[in-house]
Amino acid sequence: MxxxxxxLHLHVEFGPLTLxxxxxxxxxxxxxxxxxxxxGAxxxxxxxxTAEMPRLPCAKLWDPPR
Incomplete structure (x- = not known):
């Protein structure tokens, strides 16, 4: 894809919480x-x-193993 x-932009909604x-x-x-x-999400x-969006927290946890 x-x-x-x-x-990319990841938009997450947990009830009233939007990230x-x-x-x-x-x-x-x-x-x-x-x-x-x-x-629940x-x-x-x-x-x-957009430039204002923070990077994905703990992005290194999602990196493929080397």
């Missing part, structure tokens, strides 16, 4: 799967990244 290194992050497509995809499997991924 997206190149693994493309920067927006940017990160590499591979990382964003992994986080989105985990959040949706856990339940509405997750959207798109290309509408």
């Amino acid at each position: 997206y190149a693994p290194n493309r920067i 927006d992050y940017q990160g590499h497509a591979a990382q964003i995809g992994e986080v989105a799967v985990e959040l949706t499997c856990a339940g 509405a997750v959207t991924i798109d290309t509408l990244v």
Whole structure:
């Protein structure tokens, strides 16, 4: 779908809590799967990244093993 290194926007809603992050497509995809499997979160991924969006927290945790 997206190149693994493309920067994407992750939008997450947990009831009244709304979070927006940017990160590499591979990382964003992994986080989105985990959040949706856990339940209770509405997750959207798109290309509408802005400079004000923080990077995905702990992004290195989602890096592939070397």
